[in-house]
Amino acid sequence: MKKALITGVSGQDGAYLSRLLLDKGYEVTGARRQNSQFDSARLHKLGVASDIRYVDYDIGELESINHLIRSTEFDEVYNLAAQSSVGSSWEQPIYAADVNGVGVVRLLDALRTYSPHSRFYQASTSEMFGLVRTVPQNENTAFYPRSPYGVAKVYGHFITINYRESFGLHASSGILFNHESPLRGSAFVTRKVTLGLSRFARGEHIPIKLGNLNICRDWGFAGDYVEGMWRMLQEDVADDYVLATGVTTPIREFVNYAAEALDMRLEWIGSDIAEHAIERKTGKVAVKVDPNFFRPAEVDSLLGDASKASAKLGWKATVGIREIAAMMAHSDYDDWWS
Numbered sequence: 219m220k221k222a223l224i225t226g227v228s229g230q231d232g233a234y235l236s237r238l239l240l241d242k243g244y245e246v247t248g249a250r251r252q253n254s255q256f257d258s259a260r261l262h263k264l265g266v267a268s269d270i271r272y273v274d275y276d277i278g279e280l281e282s283i284n285h286l287i288r289s290t291e292f293d294e295v296y297n298l299a300a301q302s303s304v305g306s307s308w309e310q311p312i313y314a315a316d317v318n319g320v321g322v323v324r325l326l327d328a329l330r331t332y333s334p335h336s337r338f339y340q341a342s343t344s345e346m347f348g349l350v351r352t353v354p355q356n357e358n359t360a361f362y363p364r365s366p367y368g369v370a371k372v373y374g375h376f377i378t379i380n381y382r383e384s385f386g387l388h389a390s391s392g393i394l395f396n397h398e399s400p401l402r403g404s405a406f407v408t409r410k411v412t413l414g415l416s417r418f419a420r421g422e423h424i425p426i427k428l429g430n431l432n433i434c435r436d437w438g439f440a441g442d443y444v445e446g447m448w449r450m451l452q453e454d455v456a457d458d459y460v461l462a463t464g465v466t467t468p469i470r471e472f473v474n475y476a477a478e479a480l481d482m483r484l485e486w487i488g489s490d491i492a493e494h495a496i497e498r499k500t501g502k503v504a505v506k507v508d509p510n511f512f513r514p515a516e517v518d519s520l521l522g523d524a525s526k527a528s529a530k531l532g533w534k535a536t537v538g539i540r541e542i543a544a545m546m547a548h549s550d551y552d553d554w555w556s
């Protein structure tokens with residue numbers, strides 16, 4: 219039985235990856251933060267909470283990481299732990315650097331010392347492309363991160379490559395474009411929209427306040443993306459891969475797709491900070507722009523080219539953004555559990 223360790227097991231990807239690995243017969247160990255109320259809601263939602271073995275750790279403490287890696291000989295280690303909110307990273311830039319950047323080298327160094335045969339996955343991100351240098355973005359595109367989150371992730375990405383090249387670790391970095399699901403954190407724009415619209419559809423007529431609606435993202439489904447993570451670690455040679463759908467969509471369009479799934483029709487009126495959407499049946503404002511949600515620096519548009527993952531891993535995204543919006547909106551309408 220293969221043994222896998224997942225940091226960030228309580229998050230969206232941690233839940234989907236746990237389910238995938240358990241289905242494949244792995245023994246899954248989930249590392250959970252010491253000193254935090256462990257939130258297992260997503261793991262319960264996917265029915266895997268009781269099949270995971272849990273260990274406590276602190277990604278900020280070298281000794282804690284060393285102990286974790288020494289405790290079991292893991293075949294595969296997936297580092298999903300992160301201060302994952304780009305918006306919050308401006309409020310906690312040093313914390314973001316420590317968890318998303320230095321945390322990665324703590325794990326890699328423990329692996330080098332105590333478990334050099336473990337395979338390692340680093341959760342890198344399209345946020346590293348930031349102010350994009352080329353369209354679409356692939357593994358060779360230069361990085362220009364636009365947030366403390368993105369800057370820290372660039373360090374995590376390159377230290378993963380460096381440990382692979384310096385010490386021969388089987389360490390791969392997945393440059394994943396945004397991926398969503400009904401388990402997405404409620405602070406991310408897609409889930410904020412589907413939660414807000416489903417409340418509206420149930421009669422709670424409070425407008426959702428959003429930032430810049432012109433932003434475009436290449437959004438995929440988290441279930442597809444964890445499959446890509448696993449495929450990376452099954453390769454004989456470690457490498458870096460972009461996972462993306464190859465389609466980019468403005469936020470306004472995502473809102474329309476979610477509304478459509480809830481049988482609502484929105485009429486967009488006004489521009490810039492005066493822009494808002496009226497829901498036709500009720501005549502009430504369902505969405506409005508609030509400059510408080512503008513970011514100090516933006517990543518205006520991302521579009522990924524996953525042809526390397528397609529050619530080498532046989533991976534491709536199978537769920538489009540319209541379907542994802544409907545899946546999330548229906549889930550939130552039926553039962554909002556968070």
Ligand code: NDP
Nearest residue numbers: 226227228229230231277298299300302341343394396397
């Ligand atoms: P989530 O926000 O859903 O989960 C983040 C996980 O990290 C949670 O388990 C959280 O644990 C844990 N975490 C937060 N702070 C710490 C800390 N100080 N020490 C240890 N663990 C911590 O993120 P996702 O599942 O969506 O993303 C997984 C990874 O993939 C992250 O690294 C993210 O940056 C990256 N990524 C995600 C993308 C996406 O679109 N989803 C795109 C590209 C990369 P707790 O429950 O204790 O808070």
Ligand code: GDP
Nearest residue numbers: 304405406407408427428429430433511513517
């Ligand atoms: P990110 O791509 O990892 O930052 O994922 P998010 O879902 O947090 O944000 C995606 C984009 O949506 C960013 O460019 C945000 O500026 C934009 N956005 C617009 N309004 C909002 C909002 O109300 N909340 C969030 N989180 N993002 C918003």
